[in-house]
Amino acid sequence: MNKMSDSSLITPKALKHLKKRRAADARFRLYGIAAIVFALSALTLLVIAIGTRAYSATTQYVLQTEIMLDADLVAPEGETSEAEITRNIEGFYTLVRDKLFSEFPESTQTQASRQELSELVNRLAVLPLAKRVATNPTLIGKTIQVRVPLSDDLDLYLKGGSPKDVTVRIGSAGKIETDAEGKARLSSTSGLSKVTSTRSLLEEGKATGSVLLAGGETVARIDSLSPDAAELTLLTGTFEQLANEPLVAHIIPLPEAERPISDQQIAWAIALKQAGNARRVLHTSLVTHTDSTYPELAGTLAAIVGSLLTMMVTACVAIPMGIFAAVYLEEFAPRNRLTNLIEVNINNLAAVPSIVFGLLGASLLLGTFGLPRSAPIVGGLVLALLILPVVIIASRASLRSVPPSIRSGALAVGASRMQAVFHHVLPLAAPGMFTGAILGMARALGETAPLLLIGMVAFVAEVPKSATDEATALPVLIYSWASNAERAWEPMTAAAIVILLSLLVIMNVVVVFLRRRFERRW
């Protein structure tokens, strides 16, 4: 009996061991799950943070209006050549500005208010319109519908970004008394007390900001506010309209002097929006325009094209070189001290900071070889050097994973070494090689530092046509947009990041597709 229990599988000691092992097992699994949860939540946080910031840049407020293309302004002296019309930005701008003046007659009284109204639309915003007319001169003399982006500050205000305003609906005005000086008085509206309390809450009782009262297309400023009465100054529109429409109070806590747009400009913006002339449309110029100093006109097209050109140069240099180097080292090179040294150096090269490659590019490619500054060809070469070790290492690993029996099989039927490698080993290693290459390319696509050093940070207003033109790249554009001071750049930067990330995702999808398509089992 005693002997039986000795050889039993279930003893207290064995149970203790089992319990310990199961606990260790569970702990290990828990660590793994925790790590994955942490990684996933970090990723989600990143996507949400960028996504919410970029969201407001997906749309844009434009001034949509019908304009008669007056031949005297658009093509003075009857000059209708494409270049002449495109150059005549001033004429088109005058058309748009005059349209605004006719929309808001009150602005024409003083030079200052004319100036203020003109600021609603940037002078350069008419450039696409000018180009459109230049390519199709028959439009001259006709009335066409145009869309011009509003200035970035107004755009930001209308999207509810900055300056922040709080709206309070206060119903119909009831009665508005006007006096001879154009001052008006609004009394006994139940909503006024709500405005007063909201305002004192927002401004902590200091009343330094502005309160605008809007009804229909009319906007007035409240000069003095008490719970039962308010004194108004008309900014745009008529008092009759104000008296008849349901009123909305816009409380803007930020004092007028501290914000880029005045009460008057806000009033015009509100009126334009009410009239349906200021519309929120898809922000296509983000990918069809090149860079600009004005955020409402800026786009990423030049940077995308620059990035693609750079990637093309990188791919043409790094992928064949990396693959051939890997094939030689793995399949043909003798194993000796020299190849060992080369191997160690390739591995070390993969760990060199990217900015060092930038310095090399600046001194060697720009300095010694005199290649053009800021050009994708130089950027591409530098990035190719940067990812070459990665491509070589990935390709070698992929070649090593091909079983040697395939090589022997090919050699045994009389294939030469070259034939064995090119007919059998390479096709099997190809998916892994492409994966390595594209992952390397993805790294290159996101590199900023080396490009800064070779001058690809220049302001580029033209889409580069070849690899030797001046260009910039997406990550560099993001870097320079992020360092701009204006608030409107923040969503633009986030949107550019989203574009960059989408390109990376596309590349990774291509990797997955290639793997699935060409992977062979043996």
Added chain:
Amino acid sequence: MDTVGPAKTDLALTGEGADKTQALTYPRIDCRNVSVYYDDKQAVFDVSLAIHDRAVTALIGPSGCGKSTFLRCLNRMNDTIEGAKVTGDIFMEGENINSPDVDPVLLRSRVGMVFQKPNPFPKSIYDNIAYGPRIHGMVDSREDLDAVVEKSLRRAGLWEEVKDRLTQPGTSLSGGQQQRLCIARAIAVRPEVILMDEPCSALDPIATARIEELIDELRKRYCIVIVTHSMQQAARVSQRTAFFHLGNLVEMGDTDQIFTNPRERRTEDYITGRFG
């Protein structure tokens, strides 16, 4: 690249010429003082033996005795191993195939090889067979190639099983079928000699029996050298047997004689299972 086929040499013997009437004992390969070194370590010591045509020669011996290494000398596969060095003379048709002037690629098209583990290319069954004839430029038309593929598969006893699925990957076949595919692949380049390195060690008994039948069938056309761990297999399929021990050739003779009346004590000990 190297598309020089055996048909273009003056020694174009295809192993299937019906007009050749060599006697069973005619030595096709004559090895003299063959030694193999891996770097500084000697693996095969001064082996001299003759391999006869239209016969199966079995190389037996315990693991690590150098039989596989010796086999790989016969088609210069040792060249592909870094640090391996082969000395001595191996005469085939009066030519020393160990001479540096001999093109190993050309040699391998005349001395086929089948490996321990079936290693079909991850391509279709058809392409597995067609690869050799293609790279050697042995066929001019698609019809010729189809004929070669069919003939090779028939000789390897695989045709009936795969004729309807030639486009499927070779790796989709069973282990035994894969090994017969590899034999067909070797036959397709019309070799004179077929080397087999433990061709059945990864197969089950039924597949093994199938391969053994095949080897017996192929013996009528080719000179076959087989390395095996199984003494029963050597006894069943071979006409001549060479016993290796610690890199030395201990004894060589007719299979009946080796198994029933070995001259050497070591051979007897090994065959009776006293070591190995």
